[in-house]
Amino acid sequence: MYWTSILWFLSLPVMVFISYLLVKFTINKYEPILEKPLKKANPEK
Amino acid sequence: MLEGIDLSLVNWSRGQFALTAMYHWIFVPLTLGLAIIIAIMETLYVKTGNPEWKRITKFWMTLFGINFAIGVATGIILEFEFGTNWSTYSWFVGDIFGAPLAIEGILAFFMESTFIAIMFFGWNKVSKGFHLTATWLTAIGANLSALWILVANGWMQKPVGMVFNPESARMEMINFWEVLFSPMAVHKFLHTTSSSFVLASIFVIGVSAWFILKGRDIAFARKSIVVAAIFGFMSSIYTVLSGDSSAREIAHHQPMKFAAFEGLYNGSEGAGLVALGLISTSETDPSNENLKDFTMKIEIPNILSYMAFMDWNAFVPGINDLIRGNEKYGVMSATEKIIRGKIAIEKLTAFKEAKKSGQVTVADSLKTEIMSPDFQKNYFNYFGYGYITDTHSLVPSVPLAFYSFHLMVVLGMYFILFFLMALYYTLKGKIHKHKLFLRAAMWTIPLAYIASQSGWVLAEVGRQPWVIQDLMPTMAAVTKISVGAVQVTFWLFAIIFTTLLIAEIKIMMRQIKIGPKSEGGTSHV
Numbered sequence: 001m002y003w004t005s006i007l008w009f010l011s012l013p014v015m016v017f018i019s020y021l022l023v024k025f026t027i028n029k030y031e032p033i034l035e036k037p038l039k040k041a042n043p044e045k
Numbered sequence: 046m047l048e049g050i051d052l053s054l055v056n057w058s059r060g061q062f063a064l065t066a067m068y069h070w071i072f073v074p075l076t077l078g079l080a081i082i083i084a085i086m087e088t089l090y091v092k093t094g095n096p097e098w099k100r101i102t103k104f105w106m107t108l109f110g111i112n113f114a115i116g117v118a119t120g121i122i123l124e125f126e127f128g129t130n131w132s133t134y135s136w137f138v139g140d141i142f143g144a145p146l147a148i149e150g151i152l153a154f155f156m157e158s159t160f161i162a163i164m165f166f167g168w169n170k171v172s173k174g175f176h177l178t179a180t181w182l183t184a185i186g187a188n189l190s191a192l193w194i195l196v197a198n199g200w201m202q203k204p205v206g207m208v209f210n211p212e213s214a215r216m217e218m219i220n221f222w223e224v225l226f227s228p229m230a231v232h233k234f235l236h237t238t239s240s241s242f243v244l245a246s247i248f249v250i251g252v253s254a255w256f257i258l259k260g261r262d263i264a265f266a267r268k269s270i271v272v273a274a275i276f277g278f279m280s281s282i283y284t285v286l287s288g289d290s291s292a293r294e295i296a297h298h299q300p301m302k303f304a305a306f307e308g309l310y311n312g313s314e315g316a317g318l319v320a321l322g323l324i325s326t327s328e329t330d331p332s333n334e335n336l337k338d339f340t341m342k343i344e345i346p347n348i349l350s351y352m353a354f355m356d357w358n359a360f361v362p363g364i365n366d367l368i369r370g371n372e373k374y375g376v377m378s379a380t381e382k383i384i385r386g387k388i389a390i391e392k393l394t395a396f397k398e399a400k401k402s403g404q405v406t407v408a409d410s411l412k413t414e415i416m417s418p419d420f421q422k423n424y425f426n427y428f429g430y431g432y433i434t435d436t437h438s439l440v441p442s443v444p445l446a447f448y449s450f451h452l453m454v455v456l457g458m459y460f461i462l463f464f465l466m467a468l469y470y471t472l473k474g475k476i477h478k479h480k481l482f483l484r485a486a487m488w489t490i491p492l493a494y495i496a497s498q499s500g501w502v503l504a505e506v507g508r509q510p511w512v513i514q515d516l517m518p519t520m521a522a523v524t525k526i527s528v529g530a531v532q533v534t535f536w537l538f539a540i541i542f543t544t545l546l547i548a549e550i551k552i553m554m555r556q557i558k559i560g561p562k563s564e565g566g567t568s569h570v
Contacts, residue, residue: 002226008290012235012283019279020085023272026472027089033474034267038260 072116078245080184104561149193156186198231232291246277254486272469296353302507306450312363320349386431409542456496
């Protein structure tokens with residue numbers, strides 16, 4: 001009777017879980033780039 | 046029927062509620078979204094064992110804590126206002142509105158408060174797994190709190206699962222599940238929470254951009270951006286999908302709101318969606334047959350019909366159709382609805398008088414008639430129209446509804462592009478070179494708040510003059526107190542909330558400048 005609404009409700013945690021998996025995959029793959037220090041420090045004052 | 050209602054009292058009460066709700070909504074979306082982002086970051090810490098993720102989690106948790114505390118303070122005042130300013134409304138629908146509000150209170154104050162304590166003070170005192178569970182439960186608790194208040198709001202937009210009891214002259218809940226699983230409530234919740242995730246993701250990227258511009262905590266900032274950009278992008282797409290479903294619900298159950306936010310005065314088959322437009326300010330009087338609704342507009346043909354009814358050629362009623370009626374398409378006129386509403390009110394008055402004068406048989410007969418499905422469907426469903434004296438008062442502010450809707454949509458599209466660019470530049474290892482983008486990222490934070498507030502303006506202004514769609518006009522819901530009292534509290538709240546907001550911004554900026562701390566407690570520059 002309320003299946004459409006229940007499925008919609010469940011889609012939110014599914015979206016969060018997929019986001020987490022994508023984040024985990026991306027971090028694993030790109031960790032060296034993310035941790036690479038800046039060659040030339042040119043901070044804004 | 047509503048003689049003696051002071052319109053300035055109604056306006057000031059509305060103004061006060063809008064002020065409180067809008068201030069509250071500055072804090073809530075960040076809480077909802079940041080809680081999930083923190084939980085994802087801590088999960089990465091527990092899964093990888095990398096202490097850098099703990100450092101990242103703790104930094105964002107500090108900002109979450111500041112925002113959470115002030116959000117609770119503004120939310121409590123809102124709940125009190127149902128009693129102080131909207132007591133007629135609370136009395137009329139307390140049986141229905143009270144249930145989700147009570148569950149919201151239980152979840153907000155018990156679930157969140159219990160686990161938030163472990164989340165903040167449990168580091169190194171409980172196991173990693175237990176701490177992570179507490180963080181996720183805080184995030185889930187915060188979002189479940191939002192669910193119940195949005196279920197209550199969804200019910201006001203489309204009342205379901207209830208019956209009117211003439212004995213008590215109140216609405217009574219007969220089906221809790223129908224209230225909870227009402228598509229209007231479900232899509233409102235999903236659209237609101239996912240847009241909150243978008244806002245929080247933009248906040249994380251904006252703050253991280255500041256660190257990169259300053260040339261400090263680069264790895265921390267890059268990693269934060271990756272988490273927020275992916276989560277934000279996914280949430281943005283979800284927001285579009287839930288918003289689309291939400292719009293369809295509005296088209297079916299609140300056609301006047303739908304017509305208002307599209308600036309559609311004259312309905313048509315295969316109606317087009319106005320992508321960009323300037324509402325004509327001089328000729329939008331619905332009584333004018335030859336009105337010109339837009340000064341200029343860019344319209345995409347047939348899209349509005351599809352958006353509303355999943356049919357490219359469906360008829361979408363305009364404001365004039367809804368006021369005057371349109372026999373060809375089976376649209377009832379506002380005058381007919383008013384007549385039906387007055388009949389419902391007269392029946393109720395007759396029932397009350399029969400009860401009072403001890404005419405038991407007459408009272409029983411009237412009660413049976415009022416409670417019959419036929420009467421409920423054909424007369425009681427228009428109960429609120431019985432209070433309406435001017436059909437044009439059924440039209441909400443079209444410019445406000447139109448511009449808030451279009452501003453929300455345009456900014457939403459920009460956010461999708463923004464997340465993709467943030468992710469691309471970061472993964473290419475070049476984000477520090479794109480200083481213009483980094484500055485734009487910081488300025489996107491206020492844009493996210495504007496989009497979020499626009500959504501609420503559309504939802505609440507667009508449904509006027511109703512506090513409960515078709516059943517209770519806003520002017521009938523207000524507490525009859527002195528205008529002066531409302532004015533005093535309005536300004537008092539305005540001053541208190543502004544002070545709280547300034548305090549939050551200052552405390553947050555101070556914490557951001559301190560930056561993420563290493564395990565020893567010192568900031569890592």
